[in-house]
Amino acid sequence: MGILKVTDLTKRFQLSLNQDMNVNPFQNLSFEVGKGKFMGIAGPSGIGKSSILKCIYRTYLPTSGEIRYESELYGSIDLAQANERQISHLRKNEISYVSQFLKVIPRVSALDIVAEKLLPSGMQLDDARIQAARMLERxxxxxxxxxxxxxxxxxxxxxxxxxxxxxxxxxxxxxxDEPTASLDVKTKQSVLELLREMKAQGTTMIGVFHDWDVMEQISDNILDLQAFVRAHVSS
Structure with missing residues (x-):
């Protein structure tokens, strides 16, 4: 059964450069990701890969379409229509997002930055710091x-x-979103090992990788966004 089902997803950006201009990275995109599966997204730069991920995480609001997520907190919920409180709770408890850039409060240690993610579940700070140290070591x-x-x-x-x-x-x-772009070979292998562990424990994943070999090693299927766009244009 799919834990994430995207139906007719469209994102349109409006640019103003002397005159209004619409940019449509993708239109009427549909796919489904099963529980404990990894779907990779492939395609050239600028085709909209990161925009899809940001719509799912709700950094972006999609122009239209449905993003149906089977959550523990709320049951079946459309992330495109969920309110900000629901999105905030889902991010704290169920949904994680990795970009290429770390944005954190200055003067907070790496240990506490990681441990902080465990506190909403009720874990004590000392225990959270122990787990954070282990994860950083890995x-x-x-x-x-x-x-x-x-x-x-x-x-x-x-x-x-x-x-x-x-x-x-x-x-x-x-x-x-490009999680291994700046990592050395040994750390990439550590990341792959952790991703495989999470998949085995039931985590569902969707992602974009700069390194095609890494994406092929972890993905159960790959969405070729360029092929989708071509098919959509010709239809």
């Missing part, structure tokens, strides 16, 4: 850095903290 963050501020980290180290924040929740739905 993602190859040196022990000497876990109490340091990520603002001082390299791009690759910051991305590992970003991944740790998303992974530690063991979310029901995990959205990944």
């Amino acid at each position: 993602l190859r963050i040196p022990t000497k850095l876990i109490e340091a501020y990520p603002a001082t980290f390299s791009g690759g180290e910051q991305q590992r903290v970003n991944l740790a924040r998303a992974f530690i929740m063991r979310p029901r739905l995990l959205i990944l």
